[in-house]
Amino acid sequence: TMRILVTGAAGxxxxxxxxxxxxxxxxxxxxxxxxxxxxxxKGNAVSLLRVAELVGKPIPFQECDVCDLEALDPVFAKGNFDGLIHLAALKAVGESVVMPYEYYSNNLIASLNLIK
Known part of the structure; x- marks a missing residue:
């Protein structure tokens, strides 16, 4: 079975x-x-609790900010992943126009941390 890491999974x-x-x-x-x-x-994603109900089993979840490289250590310590679907990002268009550097920085740092 392939193991996939999904970032931004609660969205x-x-x-x-x-x-x-x-x-x-x-x-x-x-x-x-x-x-x-x-x-x-309680640290659980409401949306993923619903997914767990639909599939009939718990969905492994950990609260983690992918912009924090050290916070990723426990995630990757749980074993190797065969794939990554990176959906974690800031996404509000209007806000991104007002704060372009914050959006660029957040989204780029998150991606770079996952590549490391």
């Missing part, structure tokens, strides 16, 4: 991607920092 696209991957037989590890999604207050 709309991330949770739907996770659902499709699990239904296709992939083993999925999900991470998100909740900047664009909702936590249940």
């Amino acid at each position: 709309f696209i991330g949770s739907h991607t996770t659902l499709e991957l699990v239904e296709a037989g992939y083993e999925v590890m999900c991470i998100d920092n909740f900047s664009n999604s909702v936590s249940d207050g």
